[in-house]
Amino acid sequence: MFNGVRTIMFFASDPEESAGWWGNVLDAEVKLDINGTSVYAWLDISGVEFGFHPLDEKNNPRGGSPVPYWSVDDVDIVRERLLAAGCTHHRGPLDVGDGTGRKIAQLKDPFDNIIGIDGP
Numbered sequence: 001m002f003n004g005v006r007t008i009m010f011f012a013s014d015p016e017e018s019a020g021w022w023g024n025v026l027d028a029e030v031k032l033d034i035n036g037t038s039v040y041a042w043l044d045i046s047g048v049e050f051g052f053h054p055l056d057e058k059n060n061p062r063g064g065s066p067v068p069y070w071s072v073d074d075v076d077i078v079r080e081r082l083l084a085a086g087c088t089h090h091r092g093p094l095d096v097g098d099g100t101g102r103k104i105a106q107l108k109d110p111f112d113n114i115i116g117i118d119g120p
Contacts, residue, residue: 069116
């Protein structure tokens, strides 16, 4: 039935700029689909499309999107990398309380998208 996440979509006022910033942070190639003045930009990260669609306040107002969580090797190290790259603190790090030392944190990228990181 469900086979895993295929695409995580963000709505951005400048999809190419947003994708470029993330491409730099993740060391990934930005791909573009241009249709007139509309640009859809995306990255392929381990088989998951990390997509940036032109902002459409009518059909997808801000705050209505899910928060994607990235599995990471070390929450503290990745959090510091994202903060140094221009993200701001949103929430956490928090221990999930399952006895394993697993933590989560949320950060806001320079384009007001909230992302999560999850790991030890």
